[in-house]
Every structure is written in structure tokens, then in C-alpha cells.
Amino acid sequence: MTQESIERLTAELKESYRGAVSAKDGMLMLVRLPEVHFPPGCQPESTEALVALDPTKPKPDFYIRVVPATRGTQPQHGTAVVGGDNWCTYSFNLRWTEDHTALQFVEGMLRRFA
Amino acid sequence: MRVPSHLWEQLWPEVRRPGEHEPVVFGLVSHGVTPRGTIILVRELVMPPPTAFVRAAGHGAKWTGAYNIALLNETLERGLGIVIFHYHPGRADVQFSGDDEASARQLLPAFQVVAPGRPHGSIVLGESSATGLILLPNSSTLTGEISLRFFGDGNVVTFPRSKAKPEDLLLHRRQPLVAAAVSKSRLKDATIAVVGLSGGGTQVATQLAALGVGEIIGIDAQRVTGDNLVATDAFGWADILLSRRKATALRSKIWWINRRVRFTPVNALVPERPAIEALKRADAVIGCVNNLKSRADLQEIAWRYCIPYIDIGLGLYPLDPDDELSEIAAISGNVFAAVPGGPCLWCTGFLTQEKLEKEAGNANRSYLRTTLSQNNRRPAAYVSSFNGVLAALAVSDALQLLLGYAPSLSVRKQYDALSGTIAEIAVQKNPACPKCSDVLAAGEPLWQ
Ligand SMILES: [Zn+2]
Ligand SMILES: [Zn+2]
Numbered sequence: 262m263t264q265e266s267i268e269r270l271t272a273e274l275k276e277s278y279r280g281a282v283s284a285k286d287g288m289l290m291l292v293r294l295p296e297v298h299f300p301p302g303c304q305p306e307s308t309e310a311l312v313a314l315d316p317t318k319p320k321p322d323f324y325i326r327v328v329p330a331t332r333g334t335q336p337q338h339g340t341a342v343v344g345g346d347n348w349c350t351y352s353f354n355l356r357w358t359e360d361h362t363a364l365q366f367v368e369g370m371l372r373r374f375a
Numbered sequence: 376m377r378v379p380s381h382l383w384e385q386l387w388p389e390v391r392r393p394g395e396h397e398p399v400v401f402g403l404v405s406h407g408v409t410p411r412g413t414i415i416l417v418r419e420l421v422m423p424p425p426t427a428f429v430r431a432a433g434h435g436a437k438w439t440g441a442y443n444i445a446l447l448n449e450t451l452e453r454g455l456g457i458v459i460f461h462y463h464p465g466r467a468d469v470q471f472s473g474d475d476e477a478s479a480r481q482l483l484p485a486f487q488v489v490a491p492g493r494p495h496g497s498i499v500l501g502e503s504s505a506t507g508l509i510l511l512p513n514s515s516t517l518t519g520e521i522s523l524r525f526f527g528d529g530n531v532v533t534f535p536r537s538k539a540k541p542e543d544l545l546l547h548r549r550q551p552l553v554a555a556a557v558s559k560s561r562l563k564d565a566t567i568a569v570v571g572l573s574g575g576g577t578q579v580a581t582q583l584a585a586l587g588v589g590e591i592i593g594i595d596a597q598r599v600t601g602d603n604l605v606a607t608d609a610f611g612w613a614d615i616l617l618s619r620r621k622a623t624a625l626r627s628k629i630w631w632i633n634r635r636v637r638f639t640p641v642n643a644l645v646p647e648r649p650a651i652e653a654l655k656r657a658d659a660v661i662g663c664v665n666n667l668k669s670r671a672d673l674q675e676i677a678w679r680y681c682i683p684y685i686d687i688g689l690g691l692y693p694l695d696p697d698d699e700l701s702e703i704a705a706i707s708g709n710v711f712a713a714v715p716g717g718p719c720l721w722c723t724g725f726l727t728q729e730k731l732e733k734e735a736g737n738a739n740r741s742y743l744r745t746t747l748s749q750n751n752r753r754p755a756a757y758v759s760s761f762n763g764v765l766a767a768l769a770v771s772d773a774l775q776l777l778l779g780y781a782p783s784l785s786v787r788k789q790y791d792a793l794s795g796t797i798a799e800i801a802v803q804k805n806p807a808c809p810k811c812s813d814v815l816a817a818g819e820p821l822w823q
Contacts, residue, residue, distance in 0.1 A: 284820030285454050287813025291820055339735070340646055342672045344820045345407070345679045347646040 303329035324348035379716030405818030456493030469501030530779035574606030574762035576663035
């Protein structure tokens with residue numbers, strides 16, 4: 262992603278999610294979203310999320326605090342230390358390019374649990 | 376305050392460089408918060424050019440307003456704070472001069488206005504002491520309660536040193552391994568986290584207890600199983616009978632060895648939050664884990680907060696990985712002490728993105744890499760003594776860090792258990808290592 266895209270996406274995330282904060286961490290731009298909502302039927306219904314914008318990658322990385330149970334089972338996931346904190350990761354091949362918006366990225370990633 | 380070795384190597388000669396004016400070096404700092412206090416981490420140094428200085432009356436240095444603004448812009452851009460370092464000669468404990476204090480009281484609040492989220496400070500370094508004033512974020516009072524830690528090639532030095540009599544200091548300098556006043560207090564003041572309490576980690580912890588390390592933090596979420604009994608002498612049959620957690624069982628064992636040692640059990644996996652919080656307050660971390668992902672996480676946390684990280688691991692490699700009854704081709708172990716500012720596990724190629732991805736795709740993360748280990752028929756291997764060798768080497772490295780009895784740690788030790796030999800492999804820092812540039816001394820991100 263270009264530096265301009267990173268700046269645009271950071272601004273979009275802060276605009277779309279109330280209480281969103283950002284921090285530079287080495288090469289990364291991290292944006293923390295206090296609350297994102299899972300699709301209906303998930304337990305819990307929402308969680309905290311983190312978007313990591315890396316200039317060396319074509320897409321942002323998405324992390325959530327807890328992985329929800331969908332229809333009673335918890336999907337496979339991993340853990341990652343990002344910005345010195347522990348986050349959950351999961352794989353989901355979202356078609357997303359720099360032409361799309363940050364909101365499309367986050368809501369698209371959350372559809373994994375629909 | 377912590378200064379990684381590569382920065383200390385530049386800072387120390389620069390502040391003592393003879394010249395027209397008292398040399399000043401600016402440290403750009405991040406920070407992290409622990410229950411013990413705030414850790415200030417020096418991420419980068421800025422050496423002002425001679426043109427930045429203006430002649431000052433009295434003691435100390437003054438620099439131009441234009442330079443000040445350029446410096447402040449840079450810290451603001453990077454989300455860092457500023458610490459001013461200078462030097463006072465002489466053997467006695469250094470003191471802040473009246474000019475030093477007046478200038479700190481004027482400058483630090485001004486820095487805080489520009490970058491309120493990070494600490495700022497002024498430090499004077501002496502031959503064997505340091506003092507200064509710090510202004511922490513969200514605080515309007517300057518504090519002089521500081522300790523400065525810098526890393527050498529093979530040891531850790533923390534100022535202020537605990538008070539010692541001159542004869543005790545002399546004894547320590549000549550015979551650092553004698554269990555006398557100075558070495559005892561250095562070990563007693565240390566907190567060491569041991570991650571992974573199986574064959575290696577338990578033997579590390581019991582040896583640390585014997586040495587009198589003040590606090591041992593034992594991190595592991597598992598319970599003792601039969602396999603553990605042939606891998607270490609730290610657990611017994613009763614631990615299995617009671618299905619005790621490893622960290623809890625080890626606490627009893629440690630108490631019997633040395634009841635002055637505080638053992639803090641943490642029943643969590645790295646990188647769960649209780650584990651991260653416990654690691655942050657350690658003076659050194661010894662990782663005894665059996666997979667690369669955990670090593671990567673430990674290296675990341677250690678580098679972020681400038682904590683020495685000692686890594687051990689043992690692998691058993693079959694001749695033919697597809698044959699369940701294959702003979703063993705090699706049993707090899709590794710011990711590597713990463714000192715902040717020196718080479719890390721990524722620099723040495725021990726960790727690579729490719730290796731991590733390969734491991735993630737392969738469910739087998741066992742010490743025993745035979746196919747037998749993939750199902751429940753896995754037999755335990757008699758490796759207590761091999762783990763013991765690695766544990767002893769790791770504890771020796773920790774002892775070296777704290778007492779400084781040998782010159783250097785920049786080698787990786789490779790243990791060949793079949794032949795019973797240890798090879799030393801030279802390691803070098805990789806100037807292009809992303810972890811050493813992006814993560815080292817990064818502290819906690821500054822959210823805004
Ligand atoms: Zn001075
Ligand atoms: Zn490195």
C-alpha cells in the first residue's frame with residue numbers, strides 16, 4: 262500500500278468507528294477500533310479490533326480481541342503479538358484492493374463469521 | 376531507563392568527547408508501563424552538529440532555537456520523547472548542577488507541551504553512576520527517582536548500583552563468582568521469567584533458585600504429564616497423581632530449594648495478556664519453548680521492552696521422517712542469548728517468515744519430530760540430561776549477564792547430544808533486520 266493510501270484508510274477508519282485511535286509502530290500504522298459488530302448469530306455480538314497498515318503489503322491485516330462462536334462452534338484461529346499486545350487472527354480471503362474503502366475492508370473481514 | 380548496546384556504544388564516547396563545549400546527546404525515547412513503574416526506552420540517538428551550539432555562561436551547553444524546533448518536529452513526527460544526556464567527570468557519584476537543574480526545569484515542560492504522550496528527561500552520566508530528572512506523561516512534577524540500565528556485549532549494568540563497601544566491590548571485581556555481598560545482591564535484585572516449564576525450563580528454574588535469584592516468574596499453562604518425568608528431575612510421581620499444573624508444582628519444588636526465592640506462577644500461554652504483563656517486568660527472559668511461533672513472540676516482547684532474551688531448544692531428528700521406527704539421525708540443541716542492541720533470533724536466521732509459515736502449516740510441534748509423536752502412541756524420550764545441559768548453559772548466560780564474569784555473549788552454542796559436544800557459532804547483527812530496527816525499544820504504541 263502506498264503511504265497516501267495508509268493515511269486515507271486511517272482517516273476513514275477514525276471517521277467510521279467511534280473512538281478509533283491510531284499509532285505508528287515501526288513501519289506499521291495501527292488503528293484500534295473499540296467496537297466492531299459480528300454478523301447476527303455470533304457470540305459475543307461485538308469485540309475490539311485492530312487494523313495494521315503495512316507499506317510492504319497490498320492489504321491491511323485484521324485482528325480481533327475475541328473470536329466469536331458461530332452456531333456454537335469457534336472457527337479456527339491463531340494468535341499474534343501486534344504492537345506489543347495479544348490479538349486473534351483468522352484467515353479469510355477477502356477481495357480487497359486499494360481502490361476500496363476501509364469500511365469495506367473491516368465489514369468484509371467480519372463477514373467471515375456470517 | 377534502558378539503553379540498547381549499539382546505542383550505548385555511541386553515547387558513552389560521545390558525551391565524554393573533549394571539546395569546546397560540554398557535549399550533549401539527545402535520546403529519542405518511547406516508554407512502557409509496568410506495575411513497578413515506567414520503563415523509558417532509548418530508541419535512537421541524535422548528535423547535534425557543532426553549529427547547533429551557542430556559547431553559554433556558566434556550566435552546561437545551550438543550543439539554538441532553530442535546532443530545538445527541528446528536534447521537536449522530529450520527535451513529534453515519530454511519536455517519541457526527548458532525553459538529554461551529558462557527562463560529568465570524576466569518580467564520585469554524579470550530581471545535577473544548579474545549571475543542569477534550571478535548564479531541565481525550563482526545557483522538559485516545553486518538550487511536554489509538544490509531545491505530551493511520551494516521557495522527557497535530562498540525564499547526567501558519571502564514570503559509574505547516573506542521575507537526572509524525568510517528566511512522565513500526564514504528570515506536571517519532575518522526578519529524580521530514576522535508574523539507568525545499559526547493555527554491553529555480554530552484561531547488564533544498572534545505575535544506581537546498590538550501596539556496597541569498597542572491599543566488597545574489590546572482591547566482586549576480582550572474583551565475581553564468589554557468593555559474597557555484591558554478587559548476592561545483584562542476583563537477589565533480579566527477576567527472571569522462565570517460559571515453558573517442561574524438560575528445559577524446570578531445570579533452568581531450579582538452578583536459578585539455587586543461585587538465589589530474587590524472583591522467578593514461571594510461565595506455562597499445562598499440567599504435569601508422565602512424559603515430563605523422563606525429561607526433567609524437577610517433577611515427581613505425586614505431581615502426576617494430583618494432576619498439578621506445571622507452574623504450581625514447580626513452585627513447591629523451588630520452595631524446598633530456596634525459600635527466599637519468590638516464585639510467581641503464571642498459568643498462561645505466550646502471548647496471552649497475563650504472560651505479556653509478567654514478561655514486561657522481567658530483567659531477563661529465558662525461553663524454553665518447543666516451537667518457533669512462541670520464540671518469535673518472546674523475541675518481539677523482549678525487544679520491544681529491551682529485555683535480554685535467552686533461548687534454548689532441543690530437537691530429535693529421525694533419519695527417515697516417514698518411517699515410524701526410524702533411527703535417530705541427530706539430537707541437537709541450541710542456546711542463544713540475545714542482548715538488546717546485539718543480534719536477535721531474526722538476525723541469525725534462526726527465525727524467518729518462511730520457517731514460521733512452514734511451522735504453522737505443520738500440526739506437529741513436538742520435541743520428538745518422529746511420526747510416532749503425531750499420535751498418542753508417542754513414547755517419551757530419555758532427554759532429562761540433554762535438557763539439563765542446555766538449562767545449565769542458559770543459566771550460565773543469565774549469570775554472565777548479571778555478574779559479568781566473562782567478556783562476551785555473541786555466540787550461539789550448538790549442542791550435539793549424540794557426541795556430547797558443544798560448538799560455538801559466531802553470530803552477527805544483520806543491519807537490515809526488520810525486528811532490530813522496527814521493534815527494538817519501541818515500547819507501547821502511542822495511541823492518538
Ligand atoms: Zn551538567
Ligand atoms: Zn535482529
